[in-house]
Structures are given as structure tokens and as C-alpha cells.
């Protein structure tokens with residue numbers, strides 16, 4: 358007996374045929390002397406019926422959930438009143454003639470059958486799910502997500518191949534690539550005391566491939582960043598990494614837009630309208646309080662700094678920036694307090710407010726508000742004004758966080774995929790702690806050549822040829838045009854406070870490569886996990902990764918990270934100093 362087709366592929370046209378199915382018992386029911394088995398494989402469920410006359414009845418009677426079986430039988434149409442319209446196989450059933458148990462199974466720690474029947478899966482804590490990931494992965498939801506991920510990757514390969522890209526693998530055991538996180542280190546056995554770093558990205562390798570003339574490169578690359586844990590980060594994650602030669606920022610943006618359109622067409626049957634909107638960093642921050650704005654709703658931040666200048670409300674009169682939100686409903690004190698807590702958690706001094714009712718402002722800071730404001734903001738009945746004041750960046754970010762919360766609470770978020778580009782990022786940002794300039798993207802990003810004259814005099818004003826790709830309020834990709842001249846790269850290192858010796862020691866190979874004639878080049882990397890999560894409609898990237906780490910960065914299924922024995926440590930010349 359060999360399998361003749363997948364359970365989930367059984368259709369009306371198979372009626373009359375003898376088939377062999379193999380799979381897991383999704384559910385077994387006894388009804389009126391008959392045994393009904395929902396047999397499951399990755400393609401779906403098939404109903405198998407065993408009658409008491411069948412020679413395999415006794416065997417069928419032993420079956421429990423999740424046992425693995427092989428069944429041979431005849432396909433027949435179900436009686437009209439037993440057709441299940443929720444299942445693609447719902448019009449037929451298999452009358453079992455032979456049945457073989459291939460493996461028995463323990464009772465799973467939680468049921469996984471409901472999703473396959475088109476019902477809601479039982480809620481199970483993530484901890485239990487991840488610990489029992491093999492069982493968890495049997496659920497329909499995860500099968501669908503991993504299938505979607507595969508389709509996305511297939512679409513990426515076919516599109517980029519068609520555009521003349523070649524995929525090249527770059528090393529996992531390598532030297533540090535600065536992307537702003539800590540490196541994961543791998544001790545060398547052959548050279549004790551020396552370490553490889555796992556790549557934070559293939560950045561420098563892809564640039565060297567451009568210098569080597571490969572012109573168009575891509576890779577689905579695993580990247581490793583030892584960052585402090587944030588709810589939805591994985592220490593190892595997947596990037597779609599792209600690099601192109603002899604291109605401008607516009608070329609890279611256009612290619613990636615077509616790629617996104619191709620993926621959505623292939624996986625969702627959706628036609629996106631190109632080009633996607635572009636906002637400068639300054640505009641995104643000013644209008645949405647975020648460098649990755651969610652354009653699925655409006656509720657833009659309003660600029661009101663000037664209105665309060667020189668007025669009697671001191672905190673506002675002297676502030677660098679005052680921004681307002683016009684909320685389309687009357688918020689209660691309690692709601693305002695909750696929103697204020699969000700603003701404060703981001704560093705705001707407070708959240709000021711006033712309500713607009715019966716053509717007048719009242720409550721909160723109403724009496725300090727200049728009389729022309731309602732007209733200027735075109736207020737209408739039943740609205741609430743919210744204000745934050747302070748330094749520009751903090752102010753817009755705090756009110757941006759309030760905007761996002763209101764978007765959710767007031768149900769303003771429209772369904773769909775809203776892509777956009779954020780461009781014209783500053784090249785550098787001031788690091789208060791280290792009191793020096795640091796790169797905003799990475800140290801290989803090219804300054805906007807129009808701003809080059811400011812590099813020494815006013816570095817904070819220099820814009821970069823850097824761009825972020827944003828979908829529904831999350832950054833799904835980012836890239837830049839690179840520095841392709843050695844002198845400029847050296848100047849950049851100096852500006853970042855990296856001495857010539859250090860530059861030579863850490864990035865000598867790159868500088869060397871740049872001195873062999875580098876083409877102008879640039880690229881981008883997409884966070885593939887996050888992108889797929891958006892397409893799958895999942896909140897967490899852990900739902901689109903087969904074996905993810907938990908929120909603490911642990912892989913509880915295998916128990917990583919785990920101690921290693923003394924012998925292994927000694928072999929790489931290490932000893933544990935202290936266990937915390």
C-alpha cells in the first residue's frame with residue numbers, strides 16, 4: 358500500500374476510485390455503530406468511514422487522536438445531508454477496507470484539531486506552545502503561515518532572478534559588521550582567544566561583491582544581533598538582502614516597489630498602486646510623530662508652536678515645539694489620563710487637553726488657548742484637543758505614540774496594506790551619553806552630496822541617501838546609497854570618532870576594496886519575518902518562524918542557550934569566570 362494522494366486533495370471526481378491515504382487522526386467519532394475518522398495531512402482533512410463489517414473495524418476502534426495511520430478504501434459521495442461545505446473534501450468520504458497503524462501517539466498537551474475543521478483553535482499560552490512546538494506546528498494556522506512564507510520567498514526568487522539578480526551566500530562565521538547591536542561571538546578552537554562574530558547583516562560582503570563587479574546581488578540571509586530583548590525581536594532573524602551597482606536611490610526604490618507588488622500579487626492576488634508615497638523623515642515626524650508612520654488612518658499632528666509663542670502659558674510659550682491632535686470625539690478624564698501615561702512613558706512632561714463643545718473650548722488648558730486656535734484647526738463640535746510641548750523630537754514622538762493608541766481605540770485603522778518610503782534621514786545623530794556623533798543607519802551610508810559642505814561645520818544637518826520601507830506602521834526594510842570612495846569613507850570614520858588605526862584594523866579590508874575601483878552602489882534589506890507576519894495578519898513574528906526563540910531569547914524546545922561542559926570550553930581556551 359502506497360499513498361495515492363493527500364487527504365486534503367480528495368474531491369468529487371475521485372468518487373468510485375480506490376485510494377490510499379496516510380496521515381494523522383484529527384478526530385475519531387463513533388456514530389450509530391460506524392467509526393468516523395477525520396484523517397489529516399498538511400493539505401487538509403478527509404473523512405474515513407469504517408463499518409462494523411470491515412475487517413479493519415477492530416483496529417479502527419483502537420485509534421486515538423494524533424495516531425498515524427494508512428487507510429485504503431473506496432471514495433464515495435456523501436449523502437446530500439452530510440456534505441460539509443466548510444471543507445474542500447466535504448462532498449466525499451472514504452469507505453475503509455484496510456487500515457494500518459503506523460505510529461501510536463501520546464495525548465497531545467493541547468488540542469490542535471479545531472483549526473483544521475474550520476473552527477477556532479483553543480487558546481494556549483505561548484510558553485506551552487513553544488515548549489511543545491512540534492505539536493503546535495501541526496496546527497492549521499502555522500501550516501498556513503509557513504506555506505505563505507515559502508510563497509513569499511519563491512516570489513522573491515522568481516522576481517529578482519527575472520531582474521538579473523544573482524543570489525550569493527556570504528559567511529556566517531565572520532568579523533563584526535556594525536549595525537548598532539552587539540555581536541554574537543563564536544570562539545575559535547584552532548586559535549584560542551580569537552573569535553568569529555556572527556554577522557549582524559551581510560553589509561560589507563555585499564558591498565565587496567559590488568566592487569567585484571557582480572552588479573545585482575540578493576540573499577535570503579540569516580542575521581544575528583545580540584540586542585536587549587524587545588517584545589518582538591529575535592536574536593537570529595531573516596533578511597532579504599539586496600545590493601545594486603550604478604544606481605540611484607530612485608532606482609532602488611522603484612525596484613523594491615515592483616518586488617512588493619509582485620509578492621502581493623502572487624501571494625494575495627492583490628494589485629498595489631505604484632509608486633508608493635514618499636515622505637521625508639522631517640515630514641513623517643512632523644505629521645505622524647514617527648519615522649515609520651501608519652498611514653491606515655489620518656489623525657495627523659498639528660503644528661501650533663507659533664500660536665503659543667509669547668503667550669501667558671509659560672510651558673508652551675517657551676517650548677521649542679508644541680504639537681496638537683484633534684481627536685474626533687469627546688474623551689473622558691480617565692481616557693485622557695490613560696493617554697497621558699503613554700505620552701509620559703515616552704518622555705513627555707504631560708499631555709494637555711481641552712474639549713470643544715457648544716462652539717467653545719472648555720476644561721484642561723482651555724483658558725490659555727489663544728482665541729484663533731479653533732478656527733485655525735477648523736474644530737467642530739464634540740472634539741478633544743490634546744497637546745504636547747517640549748524639544749522637537751521628543752514632542753512629536755510622544756504625541757505620535759498617543760496618535761497610534763487613539764487609532765486603535767477609536768477604530769480608525771482601515772484594513773489593507775499601506776506602504777510608504779521615508780527618505781532624507783539625517784546622516785548622523787548626537788549621542789548624548791558618548792557626547793559624539795553617531796551614524797543613524799550605518800557608517801557606510803553616503804551623505805547626500807548636496808549637503809557635503811556641512812559635513813565639518815554642521816554635521817547634524819547633513820541628510821543621508823538613506824530610506825526606510827514602511828508597511829502599516831512598521832519598518833519592513835531599510836537601506837542606503839553607500840560611500841564608494843575611500844577618502845569619503847575615511848572621512849566618515851573620522852567624523853564618527855573612529856581613529857585611522859581602528860578603521861584600518863576593523864575595516865581595512867573594506868577600505869582596501871574601495872581603493873580598487875568601486876562602482877557607485879546601494880541596496881536595502883527587508884526584515885522578512887516582519888513582512889511575512891504582516892501578510893499573514895499575525896501580530897508576532899514568532900507566528901511565522903518555525904522554531905522561534907521566546908520573549909526572553911530562549912529556545913525552550915531544545916533548551917538553548919545551554920551550558921557546555923568543561924572539556925568543550927577548554928578546547929576553545931575558555932573558562933567560566935562567574936555564573937550570574
Ligand code: ASP
Nearest residue numbers: 558560836837880881882
Ligand atoms: N545592512 C542594512 C541593515 O541590515 C541594510 C542595508 O543597508 O542594506 O539594516
